[in-house]
Structure formats: structure tokens, C-alpha cells
Amino acid sequence: MINLKKYLYVIIGVIFGTVVIVLISYKPTPKAIQKLPSSPVPTNEVTNMGIIEGSMGFPSEVIPEDVIVCAENQETKKEYCTEERLDSIKYTYRVGYKLEVPEGEYLVYEKMKKGNYRAYYTEFVTCGFTADCTSHEPIIVSVAANEKVDEIDPQDWYNQLTPAP
Template identity: 30%
Template sequence: MSKLNRIQMVLIGILLFIVLTACGLMDLYSEISGDEQESVEEKVQATLTAIESEKGVDPTQAPSPTEALPTVTQTTQATLASSGFIKGSLSYPSEFLPPQRVVAFDVNDFDIYYLTEVQSGSSYQLEVLPGSYYVLAYLINPSQLGAGPDFFAAYSQTVLCGLQAGCDDHSLVPVEVQPGEKMMNIDPIDWYLPPGVDAGWPSDPLKEETGSISGDLGYPSEYIPPMRVVAFDVNSTGYYYVDTLRNQGSYQIDRLPAGTYLVLAFIREEGPDISSGYSQFVICGMTVDCSDHSLVDVIVYPGEVTENVDPVDFYAPPGEADWPEDPTQ
């Protein structure tokens, strides 16, 4: 073998060694890299598994779409679908339409009701649960209008009759509401229930049931004798009273049911058997030009005190004024 051939064989051996060495290093790198990658993946998977385990979720199972919770929109739509509506018009026997409170009462329990307040406009709408209801309209501020506390309106047989002469049935009409149904033309506009007639109409649920009357006392002498001040209900035989002491210059009768009253004061225990009243004579100023001794209607509003009701008319000529007598004697 020549010298040149030996040199070539040495070079080939060196090249082969380098190639084999490089291949071994690559396999080693691959093995190491694979081990590291597998280790990282295992760590990540283990972390995710621990997190899901804390939440109580099996990470190997995908959530089922049928198990999703209902959305707010779905819940709201379900609520609306189960409700119904009552709609109608409002009126008032005057040239203007005051603010009104419209109330739908459950026919079986008047403590269950739905209401809305209409400050302006001639229509209303109530959203209610399915059921049977009576619908009434109340003045929000009756005392500002000078209307009686028992003056309110209803959806009654009189409304169905057409509010004409001869429509005397003021009984309430039940309104049946079904889920999703709109009951139209439910107009609580029967303002014509005669005073003192009980048609079973419930009172305004937002108003207190009783009120008060207060005023000053007097007597045509140098002292004021003990008195019994009586408020007579003009629509019934009922009356309410309070006793005062000698020289007591004022009074107040509390816990009066809302309504209209006549007020008189009777001397008790001492003095002559005479009475005094709250009359037109008092309102006139009790001067020589005042001659009307008819008693004045006093309106009591729920939760309010009707003031300046002074029963100090001792000057009605005998037999001229038809005043009630002391009911406690």
C-alpha cells in the first residue's frame, strides 16, 4: 500500500469517527429532550388535575350542554309568561283628572293586592299573577280636593251597565286573569256609590283607617265648665266622644274612622243643660250678621287631624236648630 493510500484510510477513519460521534450525541440529546418534555407535560397535567379536583370536576369528562344553568333572560321570560295584565281607563266627576291609586285586590283575600299610582293621564296598567281580582281607584290626596275619604271608584256592575240612570247595582265585578293574558277595558270609574251604602268595596290599603278632630272650647261666662264633646257619624247612628275638665280650652277626639261627622259639646256635671255646636254661625264669625246655626259637616281623613273644629255656638234659638241630643244620657 502506498503512502497516499494510507493517508486516505486515516482520513476516512477520522471522518467516520466524527460522524458516529455526532450521531450518538444527537440520540443522546433526543433522549434527554424527550425526557424533559415528558416531565414538563406530566407536571402541567398534574397541576391541571389538582385544580379540577379542588373544584369537584372530573377533568376527563367534558361538560354536557343540557346541564347548563338557565340564563337571567330565560328566567325573566318565564316570570313574564306566568303573569297577566289588567288595563283600563280612569275618570273623575269633575273637569280635571286628579292623581289616582289603582288597586287590584285578590277576591279571596283583600290583604293580597297589586297597585299602581297614576299621577297624570287617563289610563293605567297592572301586572298581576293569575287569579281573580276586584279593581278600584282611590284619590291619592282627597283632603286637597275637599273630597270625602270614602269617595272612591270601582269596576262594578254599574260600569258594565253604562253608568246610566237606573244602573243601581254597584257590586264589584271579578276580573279573571290567565297567564300571559291582557284584560282590557277594566275601567274603575263608578264614582256613584250612594253615601252610607255598603257594597263590599275595600278601603285604600295604603291609608290608615282612623283620623282625629281637634278644636277650641268656649263658654259665655268667666269659666269653661267640664264638657263632653261628641262627634256624630252622619251616615250611621255611631258616635265618639271625649270628656274635658273645668277650664280646659281645647279637645281632640282620636281613633275616628274616616268619614263625615257633626260635632257638638254638652255641659256635664255642672251648669245648665245646654249644648253648643260647630255650625255655620261659628264659621261666619258669630257676629250680629250671622244667623245660620246649621251644623257643619266635618270630614275626617285617615291618618290626619281635622283642626279648628270649634263647637262654640251656644246661641241657636230654642227649637230653631235641629241638633242631636247627648247620646250618653
């Protein structure tokens, strides 16, 4: 069934005693639609966030379940932590983490949920954990908005002096 409201009728004339009617389709001119400003991300999301990602580690055969990864903002001293463990062959020991943080500079470390001991991402880690690596200086990680910083492995559990017996 044809919707006759969308056609314009034109009578061409009479040819050999037959009335010829032509239907011409038309569409009404649409009303103006106000164009809204575009945004690459939903407007309710914070756009100054970045990601720190890396491998977890612990000086034993397994990483205890109560080990978490944190990043401390060096300006605000606010701590961002995750308990989530990512399983992938791209991580050392197949265990990794991902932290979403506001842009800024961070010290990244692992710690037990209870306790103050921290295993930082340090020069000892980037040097390869060998006896030749003498610096345990934490490395400041810079995070830019909408960027990911990876291979930040906070595994220097040897960064503090062992107490003498």
C-alpha cells in the same frame, strides 16, 4: 395571507417538471356542545303574571293627581296599585292605567292616595252610567297567566250612598 393551519396539503405529482400542490380546506370536528333546555321567557321572571288595563275617570273636569288604580286579590286580599297614567286616545279622557298582577280574581278600583273611598269597576260602569243602571255591584275580574284583560274601567264614584244632610 392564508392561514395554512386550516388546509391539508396534497401533492398531486409533477406535471411537466412542475410540482403541483393542492390545498384542501378543512374544519376540525367541533366538540360536543351540551344543549340547554329552552325557555320562552327568561328563567328569572315569574310566569304566572297577567295584565289588567283600562281607562281612569273622575266625576269632574280633571282626574286629580292623587288618584291611583288598585286591584285586590280576592283570595289573598293583597293589593296591587299603580300611580302611572298612560296617555292614549284608546282611553276614555285619554287617561289609562296598566297593572301587572299574578293570575287570580280581583276587584279593581280607583282611590285617592289618602282616604278610604273606592270607585270600583261595577255593573253601573258596564251598563253605561245611566239612571236605568241601578246596580253598583263590583265585578270580579279574572286574570289568567300571560293574558291581558282590558276595558276594565273602575269609574263608579257613585257606588256609595250620599249621607243625608
